[in-house]
Amino acid sequence: MDLAFTPDEQKFADEVRAFVRANLAADVREKVKNGKHLIRDDYMRWQQALGKKGWLVYTWPKKHGGPGFTPAQRYIFENICAEEYAPGIIPFGTKMVGPVIYTFGNEAQKEKYLPAIRESTVWWCQGYSEPGSGSDLASLRTKAEKDGDHYVVNGSKTWNTMGHWADWIFCLVRTDSKSKPQEGISFLLIDMKTPGITVKPIIMADGGHEVNEVFFDNVRVPVENLVGKENEGWTCAKFLLANERLGIAAVPQSKRGVEALKDIARVEQDNGRPLIENQSFAEKIADLEIQVTALEFTELRVLSQMAQGGQPGAEVSGLKIRGSEIQQRITELTMEAVGEYSAPYLPGLLWQGTNEAPVGPEYAHLAAPRYFNTRKTTIYGGSNEIQKGIISKMVLGL
Amino acid sequence: MDLSLSDEQKQLQESAERFAREKYTFDNRRKIVATERGWLPENWAQFAELGWLGMAFSEEDGGYGGGPIETMIVMEQFGKGLVLEPFLPTVVLGGGMIARAGSADQKAALLAPMIEGKKQFAFAWLERQSRYNLADVSLKATKEGNGWSLSGHKGVVYNAASADEIIVLARTAGSAREPKGLTLFVVDAKAKGLSRRDYPTQDALRASELTFDKVSVGADAVLGKVDDAFPTVEEAVDRAIVALCAEATGCMDAINAATLEYIKTRKQFGVAIGKFQVLQHRMVDCFTNAQEARSMTLMASLKIDDKDPTVRAKAASGAKVQIGKSGKFCGQSAVQMHGGMGVTDEMAVSHYFKRLTMIDLMFGNQQHHLTRYSNLAMAA
Numbered sequence: 001m002d003l004a005f006t007p008d009e010q011k012f013a014d015e016v017r018a019f020v021r022a023n024l025a026a027d028v029r030e031k032v033k034n035g036k037h038l039i040r041d042d043y044m045r046w047q048q049a050l051g052k053k054g055w056l057v058y059t060w061p062k063k064h065g066g067p068g069f070t071p072a073q074r075y076i077f078e079n080i081c082a083e084e085y086a087p088g089i090i091p092f093g094t095k096m097v098g099p100v101i102y103t104f105g106n107e108a109q110k111e112k113y114l115p116a117i118r119e120s121t122v123w124w125c126q127g128y129s130e131p132g133s134g135s136d137l138a139s140l141r142t143k144a145e146k147d148g149d150h151y152v153v154n155g156s157k158t159w160n161t162m163g164h165w166a167d168w169i170f171c172l173v174r175t176d177s178k179s180k181p182q183e184g185i186s187f188l189l190i191d192m193k194t195p196g197i198t199v200k201p202i203i204m205a206d207g208g209h210e211v212n213e214v215f216f217d218n219v220r221v222p223v224e225n226l227v228g229k230e231n232e233g234w235t236c237a238k239f240l241l242a243n244e245r246l247g248i249a250a251v252p253q254s255k256r257g258v259e260a261l262k263d264i265a266r267v268e269q270d271n272g273r274p275l276i277e278n279q280s281f282a283e284k285i286a287d288l289e290i291q292v293t294a295l296e297f298t299e300l301r302v303l304s305q306m307a308q309g310g311q312p313g314a315e316v317s318g319l320k321i322r323g324s325e326i327q328q329r330i331t332e333l334t335m336e337a338v339g340e341y342s343a344p345y346l347p348g349l350l351w352q353g354t355n356e357a358p359v360g361p362e363y364a365h366l367a368a369p370r371y372f373n374t375r376k377t378t379i380y381g382g383s384n385e386i387q388k389g390i391i392s393k394m395v396l397g398l
Numbered sequence: 399m400d401l402s403l404s405d406e407q408k409q410l411q412e413s414a415e416r417f418a419r420e421k422y423t424f425d426n427r428r429k430i431v432a433t434e435r436g437w438l439p440e441n442w443a444q445f446a447e448l449g450w451l452g453m454a455f456s457e458e459d460g461g462y463g464g465g466p467i468e469t470m471i472v473m474e475q476f477g478k479g480l481v482l483e484p485f486l487p488t489v490v491l492g493g494g495m496i497a498r499a500g501s502a503d504q505k506a507a508l509l510a511p512m513i514e515g516k517k518q519f520a521f522a523w524l525e526r527q528s529r530y531n532l533a534d535v536s537l538k539a540t541k542e543g544n545g546w547s548l549s550g551h552k553g554v555v556y557n558a559a560s561a562d563e564i565i566v567l568a569r570t571a572g573s574a575r576e577p578k579g580l581t582l583f584v585v586d587a588k589a590k591g592l593s594r595r596d597y598p599t600q601d602a603l604r605a606s607e608l609t610f611d612k613v614s615v616g617a618d619a620v621l622g623k624v625d626d627a628f629p630t631v632e633e634a635v636d637r638a639i640v641a642l643c644a645e646a647t648g649c650m651d652a653i654n655a656a657t658l659e660y661i662k663t664r665k666q667f668g669v670a671i672g673k674f675q676v677l678q679h680r681m682v683d684c685f686t687n688a689q690e691a692r693s694m695t696l697m698a699s700l701k702i703d704d705k706d707p708t709v710r711a712k713a714a715s716g717a718k719v720q721i722g723k724s725g726k727f728c729g730q731s732a733v734q735m736h737g738g739m740g741v742t743d744e745m746a747v748s749h750y751f752k753r754l755t756m757i758d759l760m761f762g763n764q765q766h767h768l769t770r771y772s773n774l775a776m777a778a
Contacts, residue, residue, distance in 0.1 A: 129738070132665075136666035202742055202744075203742065204742060205743055205749075205751070207743065269534075271531055271534065271575060272534070275529075280765055339530070339763070340529075340554050342600065343599040343605060344597045344605065359553070359595070359597060368752075368756075369600070371755065372752060373741065375730065375734070375741050375751075376741045378734060379738055380738070383734075383737060385674075385677070388676070
């Protein structure tokens with residue numbers, strides 16, 4: 001066991017840093033650094049640069065066109081991207097549907113879909129939750145009925161992230177309503193341009209639009225878009241959720257968040273001194289940093305186990321729980337640092353990127369919206385209550 | 399000892415409750431938020447008519463002889479409705495400071511019309527560097543003939559765009575952060591040299607950044623004694639804190655009620671999610687938190703008139719700590735138990751959550767008041 005990087009790993013780290021500095025557009029880097037909202041093109045430019053290098057699907061094995069990184073390389077790659085203010089990679093293609101297709105899909109599907117995911121020429125979104133099926137995902141009711149060589153899809157999906165930018169959606173649909181809930185579900189790939197699909201925005205508490213409801217009205221989907229076997233989609237769904245929960249811990253982003261918080265606490269004044277010198281506040285940051293370190297080493301242990309073979313198990317749920325709580329705590333302390341200057345709400349600057357001058361420092365207007373918005377992290381990807389249920393059942397045997 | 403409301407107070411509670419219920423439905427509130435002022439003059443006229451603008455002032459000041467309990471009763475209902483009319487800056491802060499420090503002429507010119515609903519105020523104390531230190535004031539007022547000239551900046555001044563007069567805390571002597579050497583001025587909102595940048599706040603109120611560029615005022619603009627405003631300000635802010643605490647208890651009752659209703663009706667895994675013990679216990683903690691908040695608010699409302707400033711300050715800070723803690727717990731729990739719906743704009747819970755969050759940041763957050771309380775309590 002050795003925590004230090006080997007010379008090869010050090011060389012790899014230098015290579016990643018040089019690549020990010022040479023290929024991440026300056027305007028995108030600035031937006032990420034200042035916590036601005038990105039548009040579709042910002043993500044695409046970065047992802048396509050990574051795609052050309054073969055690193056966009058950095059979690060994929062070599063045989064499916066991934067770089068086959070070791071756990072150490074993955075860790076290095078993720079951390080350096082975050083340190084260099086690269087946008088987060090959108091997971092719907094790369095970490096969700098891609099692995100489902102190369103694990104459960106047929107050869108024709110691999111050939112058709114995987115290259116576009118690796119190169120980021122197609123934007124994917126997720127059709128899982130429904131208005132009546134959140135935590136209880138298996139109760140989903142969006143129906144797909146066979147009609148010749150097509151499925152006819154009817155129903156609605158919700159909490160669909162960035163679907164208004166998407167080309168394709170992967171959906172869990174009910175193909176058999178007579179058997180047990182988990183046994184009648186199928187995994188379907190649907191072109192968003194298919195007639196009968198409507199995307200309706202959901203406005204979040206911070207005033208932003210990032211999620212949607214998606215309605216399906218007699219949407220005809222070719223049967224060859226079924227991944228895996230009919231009525232066995234729950235296997236794909238569980239596989240995908242386990243993968244989703246791994247990336248969801250967001251350790252590199254949280255490390256960056258703690259550093260940004262310290263920067264703010266150095267600027268903000270408290271009785272004529274920098275806030276960071278206030279003992280009570282400094283201890284809150286220290287406590288947070290310790291939590292991040294514990295999470296980081298837990299994730300490293302999981303990665304190390306995965307390097308010995310095998311899929312992530314139920315312990316990944318623990319990463320999601322702590323990771324999401326830490327993300328929330330960062331926003332909470334950032335807002336505390338900004339204080340009453342969190343109050344001004346500047347939607348133009350926040351959402352449209354207008355030239356409206358900030359009130360107080362640039363970072364101030366972001367603090368409260370981020371705090372409000374980040375409440376979602378303990379809800380999405382399986383709420384933390386659900387994650388705790390999984391651990392108590394699968395790990396502790398309760 | 400008797401902690402029950404009098405018949406008059408019960409009537410006040412009923413009429414405030416009715417106002418919030420009828421005038422502040424979720425849809426109505428959305429419409430009010432979208433108006434130019436962000437509040438409704440007809441509602442303000444109704445406040446005047448019902449006597450709410452004068453209820454906490456003595457009869458000799460033209461009021462109706464009530465006090466902090468009346469303010470508590472009304473503010474709690476305002477919290478339930480997320481009421482937007484500028485009661486706190488105008489009546490509690492502005493009216494409160496004028497009643498305590500104003501001359502007979504000032505009371506006649508300012509307080510009497512305020513009680514009739516014809517004048518509104520804003521209180522400008524915060525500066526970029528101030529954080530929660532009320533004495534961290536650098537906006538300067540210098541002698542100019544018989545009067546004064548004000549220059550400097552004030553931030554996040556609630557209701558500045560609607561106010562007729564801005565009550566400005568300025569430094570007339572002493573060094574930075576020294577409580578001695580501060581003076582209050584009543585400045586015409588349209589005064590020459592005073593410019594504003596208006597914006598909405600996270601919780602749908604209105605506030606402004608104010609720049610004073612050699613704003614001239616007469617000697618009669620001074621509210622209270624020159625160089626000695628700090629005790630007046632500290633007392634007024636303590637009163638505002640207690641009023642905010644009452645508003646927060648109303649917010650907590652409303653957000654808890656909405657969450658309870660939601661977990662009783664939202665079904666997953668074939669049952670109402672309120673059947674799950676993990677949510678039951680969290681809901682119980684929400685109610686306990688709201689009870690503690692209510693108790694601390696009542697305690698502080700009863701002690702805020704105490705002649706001993708330490709008793710008063712401890713009461714206000716203690717209540718603010720409790721409100722910060724309980725408000726965060728109830729707000730975060732409500733959002734979590736509503737699931738995705740809790741983080742959407744279309745649900746009332748997110749709006750209560752935002753207001754509770756901003757209340758914690760106003761006039762000192764939980765941490766600030768814990769430190770203040772600790773300093774007061776350990777010194778005694």
